[in-house]
Amino acid sequence: MGFTSLFSLLLVVVTGTLAEHAFDNTTTHLDAYIEANRRHHNAILQDYENRMEIFETNYNESLKTIDIQLEFLVNAIRVNEEALNTLELLNELNKECVNKYKPSLPEEEVTKALVQSCSYSAYKRLPSLEEDLMETRMNLKDYYARTFETDVTLCDNEACVTNVVSKANSFTATNQKTFATQMDTATCLGKGSLKTALDCSFTAQSNALSLLASTKTLIDRCSQKADCKPGGYCEHVEKISSHMVNYTKPMVDNPFYGKNETSSCLLWQIY
Numbered sequence: 593m594g595f596t597s598l599f600s601l602l603l604v605v606v607t608g609t610l611a612e613h614a615f616d617n618t619t620t621h622l623d624a625y626i627e628a629n630r631r632h633h634n635a636i637l638q639d640y641e642n643r644m645e646i647f648e649t650n651y652n653e654s655l656k657t658i659d660i661q662l663e664f665l666v667n668a669i670r671v672n673e674e675a676l677n678t679l680e681l682l683n684e685l686n687k688e689c690v691n692k693y694k695p696s697l698p699e700e701e702v703t704k705a706l707v708q709s710c711s712y713s714a715y716k717r718l719p720s721l722e723e724d725l726m727e728t729r730m731n732l733k734d735y736y737a738r739t740f741e742t743d744v745t746l747c748d749n750e751a752c753v754t755n756v757v758s759k760a761n762s763f764t765a766t767n768q769k770t771f772a773t774q775m776d777t778a779t780c781l782g783k784g785s786l787k788t789a790l791d792c793s794f795t796a797q798s799n800a801l802s803l804l805a806s807t808k809t810l811i812d813r814c815s816q817k818a819d820c821k822p823g824g825y826c827e828h829v830e831k832i833s834s835h836m837v838n839y840t841k842p843m844v845d846n847p848f849y850g851k852n853e854t855s856s857c858l859l860w861q862i863y
């Protein structure tokens with residue numbers, strides 16, 4: 593501390609805080625300058641926070657679409673269940689058909705757990721996506737709190753303060769560049785992680801939906817006696833992979849291959 597500061601400090605003791613700066617232009621000027629820099633520093637740290645918050649919000653909002661889709665799916669499963677319950681009451685054949693195929697319907701709890709596991713793993717990835725950003729922010733905060741504050745206390749003239757501020761500005765600029773690069777990386781990795789989650793949920797949901805649809809078809813055919821087997825339902829259900837479906841190929845694998853008997857009907861269930 594220089595003589596002027598010491599002098600004003602003594603005056604503060606004597607005359608109170610309000611008088612402090614009235615007697616010392618330089619100190620007032622420098623204090624205000626340092627204070628302005630502190631505000632600037634806080635604004636930069638706040639800007640980092642805001643940008644991370646926006647990143648998180650976007651990420652979370654995208655994941656919420658999975659929950660919304662799941663609600664529709666759960667609703668479809670319930671509506672179907674109710675329809676089947678009503679159908680069962682109509683007559684014995686219906687009851688027989690429903691009971692026969694009910695076990696292959698997608699279960700609400702299982703489907704829910706499957707879909708939710710997709711978004712859960714994406715939520716779990718969020719902290720690791722932001723890890724580097726947090727560290728960069730912490731580095732800058734530490735620099736302001738330790739290096740800047742220590743250095744500025746040691747100054748007793750304007751040139752020294754200017755130098756400390758200039759060093760801080762340079763550190764800030766480098767840190768901001770790092771932060772921006774890391775934000776780009778996080779955004780990119782975040783997109784990948786979201787895509788994985790949406791794909792995972794899409795697969796789980798479309799499996800459940802197609803199971804729902806195919807089971808419904810089986811029950812409908814069975815209860816309308818509209819199966820190829822007269823008066824009943826088709827016993828011979830062959831599951832074939834959707835990979836085998838190819839509209840441009842004139843032939844498919846022989847479903848009777850390796851079997852020693854032919855049944856009177858054949859139902860293909862494509863999965």
Ligand SMILES: *[C@@H]1O[C@H](CO)[C@@H](O)[C@H](O)[C@H]1NC(C)=O
Pocket residue numbers: 617
């Ligand atoms: C204090 O600063 C003002 C302008 O900011 C100037 O006009 C004035 O002469 C200064 N007084 C002293 C004591 O340096």
Ligand SMILES: *[C@@H]1O[C@H](CO)[C@@H](O)[C@H](O)[C@H]1NC(C)=O
Pocket residue numbers: 645648649652715718
């Ligand atoms: C995003 O979701 C995570 C995990 O549920 C939560 O911890 C975080 O506070 C959420 N962030 C925002 C901005 O909503």
Ligand SMILES: *[C@@H]1O[C@H](CO)[C@@H](O)[C@H](O)[C@H]1NC(C)=O
Pocket residue numbers: 838839840841
């Ligand atoms: C469908 O069959 C055609 C002709 O055999 C073949 O060129 C094509 O790759 C097949 N597509 C798929 C998706 O398997």
Ligand SMILES: *[C@@H]1O[C@H](CO)[C@@H](O)[C@H](O)[C@H]1NC(C)=O
Pocket residue numbers: 852853
């Ligand atoms: C067909 O094979 C099964 C065993 O795989 C056998 O039990 C059955 O008797 C055979 N049917 C005829 C008609 O040969």
